[in-house]
């Protein structure tokens with residue numbers, strides 16, 4: 001399996017506190033049959049430049065030479081107008097593709113302005129945003145119209161494994177997967193205690209509740225992202 005959203009890399013954000021913890025997380029991922037993890041440390045354009053972030057991430061990668069699974073570079077980038085100072089966002093995209101794991105500001109309402117910001121980001125940098133843990137934005141999660149709008153632009157939707165594992169949120173999350181509103185699942189693991197790698201637990205539930213077809217589809221999408229293959233065209237339809 002591929003885990004598309006992880007905070008394994010040490011000394012860079014609020015994820016693994018040191019190499020020891022990072023290696024423990026990797027050991028656990030390996031036991032969960034995860035062969036590849038995309039490392040997506042938080043990137044906040046207000047706190048550092050892309051250059052500073054990339055160099056810190058590179059050092060963290062070097063410290064992880066003992067990893068037994070494949071580690072791929074990425075980021076979880078917080079949307080901010082400061083991103084427009086750059087000529088490209090290549091270094092924060094996943095595996096140098098056009099896919100960017102994007103965290104949106106947390107708000108109560110979704111406005112036309114928010115939509116325009118995402119369109120601007122996509123048009124200026126020719127990127128495909130993967131909206132990180134979409135379940136956290138209540139204005140999106142509870143309004144399919146807003147999700148559809150983003151999907152029609154070509155954005156992808158990611159949910160956290162925990163949303164499937166949590167009994168209160170499971171029903172809605174599985175319904176959204178079946179309806180095609182969710183493209184990928186990530187563990188968003190930060191440590192071995194409160195937020196451990198738990199991707200397999202979610203996939204076991206998905207297989208049991210709605211079938212293996214959806215497990216394969218979600219993993220196929222993760223693989224396409226790493227390879228930079230388009231999953232949807234610009235009308236929101238899946239590519240064949």
Ligand SMILES: [Fe+2]
Nearest residue numbers: 005007076188
């Ligand atoms: Fe995250």
